[in-house]
Amino acid sequence: MLQHLTDFCRRFYQSLQATGWYKEIIGAGLALLLLILLIDIIRRRKKAEKWPAAETRADPAQTEETSSGQPADFHEIPGPEPEQEIEQPGPAGAETHPSPAAEPVAPEPASLMDRLKTGLGKTRKSLAGRLEQAFADKNVLDRQNMEEIEEALITADVGMDTTMKLIGRIEANAAQISGPEQLRTFLKQEMRKVFENVAQPAPVAETPHVVMVVGVNGVGKTTTIGKLAFQYRCQGAGVLIGAADTFRAAAVEQLTIWAQRADAAIVAHRENTDPAAVAFDTVEAGISRSIDRVIIDTAGRLHTKVNLMEQLKKIKRSIGKKLPGAPHEVLLVLDATTGQNALAQAKMFHEGIGVTGLILTKLDGTARGGIVVGICDAMKLPIHYIGVGEAMEDLQPFDHEAFIDALF
Numbered sequence: 001m002l003q004h005l006t007d008f009c010r011r012f013y014q015s016l017q018a019t020g021w022y023k024e025i026i027g028a029g030l031a032l033l034l035l036i037l038l039i040d041i042i043r044r045r046k047k048a049e050k051w052p053a054a055e056t057r058a059d060p061a062q063t064e065e066t067s068s069g070q071p072a073d074f075h076e077i078p079g080p081e082p083e084q085e086i087e088q089p090g091p092a093g094a095e096t097h098p099s100p101a102a103e104p105v106a107p108e109p110a111s112l113m114d115r116l117k118t119g120l121g122k123t124r125k126s127l128a129g130r131l132e133q134a135f136a137d138k139n140v141l142d143r144q145n146m147e148e149i150e151e152a153l154i155t156a157d158v159g160m161d162t163t164m165k166l167i168g169r170i171e172a173n174a175a176q177i178s179g180p181e182q183l184r185t186f187l188k189q190e191m192r193k194v195f196e197n198v199a200q201p202a203p204v205a206e207t208p209h210v211v212m213v214v215g216v217n218g219v220g221k222t223t224t225i226g227k228l229a230f231q232y233r234c235q236g237a238g239v240l241i242g243a244a245d246t247f248r249a250a251a252v253e254q255l256t257i258w259a260q261r262a263d264a265a266i267v268a269h270r271e272n273t274d275p276a277a278v279a280f281d282t283v284e285a286g287i288s289r290s291i292d293r294v295i296i297d298t299a300g301r302l303h304t305k306v307n308l309m310e311q312l313k314k315i316k317r318s319i320g321k322k323l324p325g326a327p328h329e330v331l332l333v334l335d336a337t338t339g340q341n342a343l344a345q346a347k348m349f350h351e352g353i354g355v356t357g358l359i360l361t362k363l364d365g366t367a368r369g370g371i372v373v374g375i376c377d378a379m380k381l382p383i384h385y386i387g388v389g390e391a392m393e394d395l396q397p398f399d400h401e402a403f404i405d406a407l408f
């Protein structure tokens with residue numbers, strides 16, 4: 001064999017020599033090789049710049065026949081390099097271990113507060129400015145500055161009902177308030193009561209902890225799921241996302257990109273597959289692989305005649321069928337810039353499927369951050385997270401003390 005190869009090479013070299021321009025051919029071959037190498041290096045650099053986090057993807061979901069009886073048509077994130085995988089589960093009930101990539105990366109507390117303050121800057125500027133203005137030429141509360149305070153709260157989108165409650169409390173305590181500083185302290189104290197009057201998010205007690213995420217289109221649901229997955233990964237949890245918004249191919253693609261960036265696995269079926277089947281299969285994969293957190297994305301609008309709430313109820317039932325007691329949370333994503341519209345959506349979803357907590361996004365882009373107080377007061381639902389920017393780290397666990405401090 002080696003002999004044949006050597007003979008072939010010798011004959012090829014001799015025939016090249018016979019042509020008289022063999023040097024040019026070898027030179028051109030080498031130049032072509034160099035060019036290919038150069039293009040490959042540039043391509044790799046560009047890829048690394050675009051998706052720095054995508055190189056540490058988590059393991060995709062299982063690919064065997066789905067529980068819904070369909071052939072496995074998952075289109076998943078390709079598997080990671082072996083050393084980057086989420087550790088495979090041990091026997092049922094065994095503790096799961098995060099992959100090396102899932103080492104907790106605690107965000108710096110100082111920068112969290114800074115980001116919150118920066119995000120709420122517009123609301124703070126408007127609210128604090130108006131409250132200051134109300135006492136510009138006096139140091140007592142009267143009808144005129146009470147009206148200005150009321151206007152300031154309504155402009156910040158605290159909502160009519162909550163504003164009227166706060167105004168009533170200010171009037172009842174008018175003797176203590178003679179300037180903007182005292183008013184701020186009093187309002188902080190009253191807002192604190194609103195938040196403390198609401199049940200706190202339930203602790204994570206079961207594995208997998210299943211979170212169903214709902215909300216109308218455009219509120220930032222996909223982005224929020226990516227950021228949420230990132231938060232969980234930072235806590236060292238293994239995360240599996242179910243792409244149950246199957247009515248838009250773009251939604252699955254977008255979610256897949258966010259999953260890659262957050263280093264989470266994803267289960268996605270073909271477009272128009274029954275979303276309840278995707279949810280069922282995701283929970284099944286989560287159980288079989290001892291994943292800590294399962295996040296189910298859902299549609300915000302349907303292109304068919306199926307009623308959205310009926311669809312969401314079906315998804316919820318299908319999750320519960322696979323894992324009794326799940327979903328453990330139904331989180332509603334609301335766009336804070338839509339003000340009272342967000343409150344209307346909260347009422348609609350809560351009546352329709354029973355929401356357990358809220359996530360308010362885009363608080364950085366609005367002077368109406370008071371909606372957080374109003375919505376919490378009206379719905380008596382805990383706020384789990386707030387979005388204060390478009391970056392991966394810009395979803396923050398809601399801390400009402402930090403929020404109130406950033407608001408004034």
Ligand SMILES: Nc1nc2c(ncn2[C@@H]2O[C@H](COP(=O)(O)OP(=O)(O)OP(=O)(O)O)[C@@H](O)[C@H]2O)c(=O)[nH]1
Nearest residue numbers: 217218219220221222223361362365387388389390
């Ligand atoms: N400034 C800011 N932008 C945000 C925030 N959260 C989401 N966004 C932006 O809002 C836009 C919509 O976000 P998506 O995640 O695509 O919203 P969606 O609800 O999934 O909407 P569809 O894809 O239409 O279903 C994107 O440009 C996000 O970057 C936030 O907290 N602050």
